[in-house]
Amino acid sequence: MASITVTIKLFAHFRNGRFKEADHQFPPGVACRDVILGLGFRLGEMGIVMVNGQHAPLDHPLSERDTLALFPLVGGG
Amino acid sequence: MDKILRVNMTDLTTVVEEVPAEWAGLGGRALTSTIVVKEVPPTCHALGPNNKLVFAPGLLSGTAASNSGRLSAGAKSPLTGGIKESNVGGTAAQMFARLGIKALIVEGMPRGEGWYALKVGRDGVTIEEERGLLGLGNFAVIDALQALLGKKTGVIAIGPAGEMKLTSANISVKDPSGKIRSHGRGGLGAVMGSKRIKFIAIDDEGAPGIQMADPEAFKRASRIFTKALMDHPVSGQGLPTYGTNVLVNILHEAGGLPTRNFTHGQFDGHEQICGETMHDTIVARGGKPRHGCHAGCVIQCSQVYHDKDGQYLTSGFEYETIWGLGANCLISELDDIALADNVMDDLGLDSIETAVAFGVAMEAGILPWGDGKEVVRILREEVGKGTALGRVIGSGAGAVGRTYGVTRVPVVKNQAIPAYDPRSVKGIGITYCTSPMGADHTAGYTIATNILNVGGQVDPLKKEGQVELSRNLQIATAAVDSTGMCIFIAFPALDIPECLPALIDMINARFGAKLTGDDVTGLGKNVLKLERAFNLAAGLTSADDRLPEFFCSDPVTPHQAVWDFTNEEIDAFWDF
Ligand code: SF4
8 A cells, every 4th residue: 555544633722723634644554753743743742642542652553544633731620 | 716617507506616626637528528427427318407518618728829719518418328528619718718717517407497598707607587589590699699798798509409409409609700610519409408598698808817827938839839730731721721621522532422321432513512612612702711710720721601692601611511411412502501501500400410310311202312402491491490300300310210210320329420431431430439429520530641641641441550540549639629729730730740749838838737748648548438437337338339230231432342340349449
């Protein structure tokens, strides 16, 4: 496969000036870290990184049709 | 000198007492629970003359410490049959503290049909007969009292739900903008109603104020503490901007957003009710995205939400309420939920218990899924007017389930499970099971570590580490609930090393004490054990420390997770 499609979802102020949800193409096995940096984020801004609804480490490799959700550090209760 | 105010509603007398030595170092939850355990027979009827309703400001309430203005209320709960503590912002805690009132204890019960009001001031407390405000909602009560007693008057009141002694009735406390915050959970409003007290008015004119043992040390510690609150991204930025409702999208994404009465873990309409949408709506309509529930709150997670015409609709519009009527009842119109929130505030109903009760009612076919207009009608016309259906719904999720033969009834100790599915966020399930309060997310908020990556990381879908996580958080929370601090200080406290020592330094500077971190942990442990002992003596057993059966048998989407803890694993919580 030449490239994979990953759905990226952004939340809270990460959406400002960017998007809510978009499909992007990447080389197979791209790491979350590279996607995050490619979107212009600093790694230190990341609160929660989820792949398909589960917390994932930054070096987690992405596959075709994965959903990557990025949240800043936020909380409530 | 600090004092205890004691009100006897049987013979309508009041007395001002000295603070017993063993209560001197206690405040908030530690004090209300200690008094309830000492003075309330565990097997008494919660709505009878032997129950007592206790109010106590936290140890630091009334000082300049940030976020310290929380008031605890305690009693035996008519909803759970166990002990209850519920704390709230508003102006009352700080007024009590400045008046030197360590606790207000209301005991006994009037023999006749009359209603009363309490007036608290510099000279103690008096009982007056009350007629004019009976039957009125909380907003009208506060408006009338402000007109009569002045803008600054403090108010603690019950709405029609409390007058009817419904087990979802809360106790409302006036906030700095003349709106309300609530002692929400466990039906404490019904206890106040059983004592036939419509409201407590507070006048702190001429109050002696707070005596500070070491003002300089206090200032130093207070600066460090406030800085930690402001520096942490959750308390300094996330909560003020999006409020607690930022959690809708997070829990949806994690598959832990209970949907359609806990059938699914995700809600298709999440974007319509989420914190991001709510924030933009508030700003577009000229509301306030940030607002504090008491003076001195630097986090300001609250907000003022306006309707389409720019008029006040509700405030303190929390994630749990929005989740409860939103995802859980499939209502995707935020304005409908806001209106229902306002009506619940006015009637004096716990918005978590009531929202979950509506989910069960929808499951029973009493009203259609997603029908926000019908929810508002039932609140106003049935609950507000005390019809039979209204009283069933106002008695909580368990009552609705029992009345209509529903088996999917999300309660522990008969108290509704809030906004986090325990199958896919397992730590919070341990808190729901074991908290002496019944299902209560705030008692040990494992969401911080299971989902939000605050205070480390414990995988929400695995069993490992959850019991320990819940135990540590419940112990810490019992201590924090005793200081008068809002529980949201836990976010910086879990991550910023200077935060907790600064909190302890403030307590020491206030009282001239020498508490250490271990002492504070010890206080938390003691409080939990006291509360547990009360529950056992009241007839609860470890069989009450369990989730409803359907959580074990029905997997929840998208992770197909089930609740899979053994009884022994849950009971190990109490090994400390
Ligand atoms: S953070 Fe929210 S709940 Fe806590 S004191 Fe402030 S407004 Fe009240």
